[in-house]
Structures are given as C-alpha cells and as structure tokens.
Amino acid sequence: MSAFKIFLVEDDEFYGKLLKHHLSLNPDYEVELFTSGRELLENLYKKPNVISLDYTLPDMSGANVLRDIKKQYPEIPVIIVSGQEDITTAVTLLKEGAYDYIVKDKDTKERIWNVVKHIRENAKLKDEIDRLREEVNQKYDFSNIKGNSPAIKRVFKLIEKASQSNITVSICGETGTGKELVAKAIHYNSARRKKPFVAVNIAAIPKDLIESELFGHEKGSFTGAINRRIGKFEEANGGTIFLDEIGEMELHLQAKLLRVLQEKEVTRIGSNTPVKIDARIISATHRNLQEEVKAGRFREDLYYRLIGLPIELPPLRERGNDILILAKHFADEFAKENKMEKVVFTPEAQEKLLRYHWPGNVRELKAIIELAVVMSDDGKITEENINFTNSNNNIQDLLHESGTLRDFTNKIIQYYLEKYDNNVLEVAKRLDIGKSTIYRLIKNKEIILK
Numbered sequence: 001m002s003a004f005k006i007f008l009v010e011d012d013e014f015y016g017k018l019l020k021h022h023l024s025l026n027p028d029y030e031v032e033l034f035t036s037g038r039e040l041l042e043n044l045y046k047k048p049n050v051i052s053l054d055y056t057l058p059d060m061s062g063a064n065v066l067r068d069i070k071k072q073y074p075e076i077p078v079i080i081v082s083g084q085e086d087i088t089t090a091v092t093l094l095k096e097g098a099y100d101y102i103v104k105d106k107d108t109k110e111r112i113w114n115v116v117k118h119i120r121e122n123a124k125l126k127d128e129i130d131r132l133r134e135e136v137n138q139k140y141d142f143s144n145i146k147g148n149s150p151a152i153k154r155v156f157k158l159i160e161k162a163s164q165s166n167i168t169v170s171i172c173g174e175t176g177t178g179k180e181l182v183a184k185a186i187h188y189n190s191a192r193r194k195k196p197f198v199a200v201n202i203a204a205i206p207k208d209l210i211e212s213e214l215f216g217h218e219k220g221s222f223t224g225a226i227n228r229r230i231g232k233f234e235e236a237n238g239g240t241i242f243l244d245e246i247g248e249m250e251l252h253l254q255a256k257l258l259r260v261l262q263e264k265e266v267t268r269i270g271s272n273t274p275v276k277i278d279a280r281i282i283s284a285t286h287r288n289l290q291e292e293v294k295a296g297r298f299r300e301d302l303y304y305r306l307i308g309l310p311i312e313l314p315p316l317r318e319r320g321n322d323i324l325i326l327a328k329h330f331a332d333e334f335a336k337e338n339k340m341e342k343v344v345f346t347p348e349a350q351e352k353l354l355r356y357h358w359p360g361n362v363r364e365l366k367a368i369i370e371l372a373v374v375m376s377d378d379g380k381i382t383e384e385n386i387n388f389t390n391s392n393n394n395i396q397d398l399l400h401e402s403g404t405l406r407d408f409t410n411k412i413i414q415y416y417l418e419k420y421d422n423n424v425l426e427v428a429k430r431l432d433i434g435k436s437t438i439y440r441l442i443k444n445k446e447i448i449l450k
C-alpha cells in the first residue's frame with residue numbers, strides 16, 4: 001500500500017514541526033507541513049489522504065480554506081484544530097463538511113493521531129468494499145450465466161432490457177433454474193450496481209417474522225424486539241430488493257406489501273413515521289402466479305404490481321446442449337478451486353447427462369458434476385461417475401425419462417420395492433401382479449434389490 005499522505009497547516013512553525021515529528025513516528029505516514037492557507041491550496045493537487053488545518057491562519061480564515069478544499073476535493077477529510085473552544089463555530093464547520101474539530105491543548109498531538117488513525121482505517125475499509133464490489137460485479141457479469149440454447153438466449157435479451165431501466169421484474173421457473181443468478185445479473189448490470197442487492201427468501205422466514213424482516217421495527221414494538229432494526233426494504237435503498245418465493249406470502253402480508261409498493265414508503269412496526277424508499281423490485285417464484293390468483297391465494301392487484309417485465313426461466317431439460325456446456329463449466333470451476341487436473345467427459349457420460357430429466361435443474365447438475373469430478377480417475381469422467389441420487393425417489397420423475405414400456409414397468413416395481421422395504425408379497429399385492437413375476441425380474445437382474 002502507498003504511503004498515507006497527511007498535510008498539516010499550522011502557522012506556528014515550532015508547534016507545526018512538533019506535530020509533524022509526532023505523526024512521522026508512524027512509518028506509513030508521509031507528512032508535509034504548510035504555514036499558510038494559500039500554500040496548502042497550491043499543493044492540493046497532490047491529493048493528501050487527510051488535512052489537519054489550523055483555524056486561525058495569517059492569510060485566510062480556516063472556514064474559507066475549508067470551503068475551498070471541499071469545493072475541489074470533497075472527499076478529503078479535514079480536521080480543524082482551533083485555539084479556542086467555540087461550539088457555534090465548531091457546529092458550523094462540521095456542517096460544512098469538516099471531519100472533526102479539535103481544541104488545542106496538551107493532548108492535541110494524541111487526538112490528531114487518533115483521528116488520523118480512524119480516517120485511515122475507514123479509508124482501508126472503503127478500499128476493501130470497492131474491491132469486493134468490483135469482484136462481485138465481475139462475478140455476476142453476463143458471461144457467468146452459461147448457455148447457448150435459444151431458450152437461454154431469450155433470457156439474456158430480457159436481462160439486458162431489464163438492466164437498462166428500473167422496471168419491476170418477475171422471474172418464474174422451477175427450483176434451481178437460476179432465478180437468483182438472473183436477478184443479480186440484472187442488478188449488477190444496472191445503474192444501481194454500486195448500491196446493495198438484498199435478497200429475501202419469503203419461504204425461509206418464519207411467518208410471524210416476515211413483516212419485521214421486510215419493514216423493520218422499533219425497539220420494544222413486540223416481544224423480542226430488543227433493538228431497533230431496519231427492514232430489508234430500507235437496507236436495499238438505492239439498490240435492488242429480490243423477493244424470492246413471493247408465491248408463499250400470506251394474504252394479509254400481501255396487502256401490506258402492496259401498500260409499500262404503491263406509496264413507495266415503509267413504516268417500521270411500532271413507528272408512525274414512514275420512510276421513503278427507492279428500491280427496484282425483482283420477485284421470483286416457482287409457482288404459476290396466474291393460477292394462484294385464480295385460486296384466490298394471491299391478490300390480483302399485487303400480481304399486476306409485481307409482474308412488470310416477466311422472465312420465464314426454462315427448465316434445464318429444455319435447454320438441450322446447455323447441459324454439456326454447464327457440466328464442463330462446473331467441472332472446470334470445481335477442478336480449479338480444488339487445484340485438481342482438468343477433466344474430460346467420455347461420450348457415454350455425455351449421453352447419460354443428456355438423457356436425464358433434471359428435476360433439480362442447474363443446481364442438481366452442479367452437485368452431480370462436482371461429485372463426478374471427485375470420483376473420476378485419470379482425468380476422465382465416465383458414465384459410472386455420474387450418479388443421479390434423485391431418479392428412483394420420485395415416481396413422478398419417471399414421466400420425464402425415455403424408455404420402453406418394459407423399462408417403465410421395471411422402474412415402477414423397483415420404486416415400490418424400495419418403498420416397502422423389499423417386501424415382495426406386499427408389492428405384488430399393491431400392484432396386482434404375481435409375486436413370481438417379481439422374483440423372475442430379480443433373478444434376471446432386471447431389478448436389483450437395494
């Protein structure tokens with residue numbers, strides 16, 4: 001890190017040198033001393049990290065120097081050091097942007113030292129935040145959403161459109177299709193990218209806490225409200241709030257949410273004062289909201305408020321070759337993170353991935369690929385390394401698979417055997433088939449007892 005530049009302005013040369021010597025004890029500080037306001041202003045182009053300014057200077061008043069600094073470089077913190085304690089002057093200067101006001105006494109050196117230390121720590125934190133923001137921006141760059149299929153290309157186009165304005169966006173798609181990823185891509189590609197992206201999963205918050213989580217509460221407004229807390233809407237001010245699983249919200253809360261969206265202000269529980277909010281709304285659901293409206297479980301007026309620009313995320317099984325693009329992406333990423341050799345997929349493994357129906361979508365693919373990389377030998381992912389943990393657990397999933405009637409029959413029998421702890425008699429009774437049929441299938445290894 002480069003040196004931390006401190007400018008000292010002090011007309012009493014002896015006292016100035018004393019301060020300079022004291023601050024220079026920190027080897028990271030580079031201190032320059034000036035004895036007049038003019039001299040300081042002429043050197044401002046060197047952009048110090050902090051200025052300690054004596055209030056009474058021979059050529060200009062401290063207030064004027066402060067004004068000039070703030071006009072040119074509003075971000076440079078200025079500490080005012082004054083010979084006298086004058087509250088009115090102190091308040092005025094602080095209002096005009098001074099960082100602190102210190103009265104000259106025997107402790108001045110230490111106090112300047114402490115304030116400078118504080119400013120430096122804040123500057124370091126700010127740099128860190130900027131660096132992390134930049135990193136996050138890159139992470140949610142478009143290029144991180146993988147896929148080439150016409151279905152996902154349509155989604156890219158909509159993300160681009162949504163990023164260019166503040167329009168409300170609603171995303172719908174099965175679990176694990178990338179709804180949150182899309183919401184982040186919109187936020188981090190929009191003019192709001194430097195402000196917060198706040199995600200709230202409605203389904204994950206206990207029902208009686210949702211209101212306080214979203215809108216905040218005042219201290220003591222209900223049992224358990226020990227401290228005042230701002231809600232997610234206020235937290236997202238200037239940025240984006242992502243309301244995930246919006247279809248799970250109860251009707252009475254839907255009414256409150258609608259009011260917030262209409263008025264563009266929130267009132268914390270236990271408070272009477274509304275707070276203006278400016279947050280872009282992106283909502284997501286795996287449900288068909290129109291059906292929910294028809295069934296009376298979702299308010300129609302809220303539906304129209306939220307729908308804005310609708311983005312439908314296709315399930316992975318409808319994205320064709322994207323399955324292989326994503327598989328390679330996750331495998332490379334995992335290998336890199338774990339300092340492992342890159343792996344390739346055998347043609348049979350690729351076939352297996354393409355044949356599966358992916359009920360858990362991209363999230364499931366990621367998990368299966370990571371395990372496959374771990375299980376692979378000699379840099380090759382084979383058919384055996386790919387294990388679909390889900391496939392036999394849900395009879396509904398069978399409908400998405402391809403196969404002959406005989407394959408389906410065997411899978412159904414297998415499913416029932418697992419369900420009834422391999423009790424052949426029970427399964428035969430339930431499916432109304434002969435027990436000998438089941439024994440034959442087991443003997444021929446068409447069905448494997450687990």
Ligand SMILES: Nc1ncnc2c1ncn2[C@@H]1O[C@H](COP(=O)(O)OP(=O)(O)OP(=O)(O)O)[C@@H](O)[C@H]1O
Nearest residue numbers: 144145146147174175176177178179180181362363
């Ligand atoms: N097109 C894609 N390219 C790369 N990674 C993706 C893609 N789509 C999803 N992912 C990854 O898959 C995982 C699941 O995505 P995400 O959490 O956005 O899904 P979701 O639809 O919000 O899930 P849920 O419905 O469970 O909330 C994440 O790790 C995400 O980074």
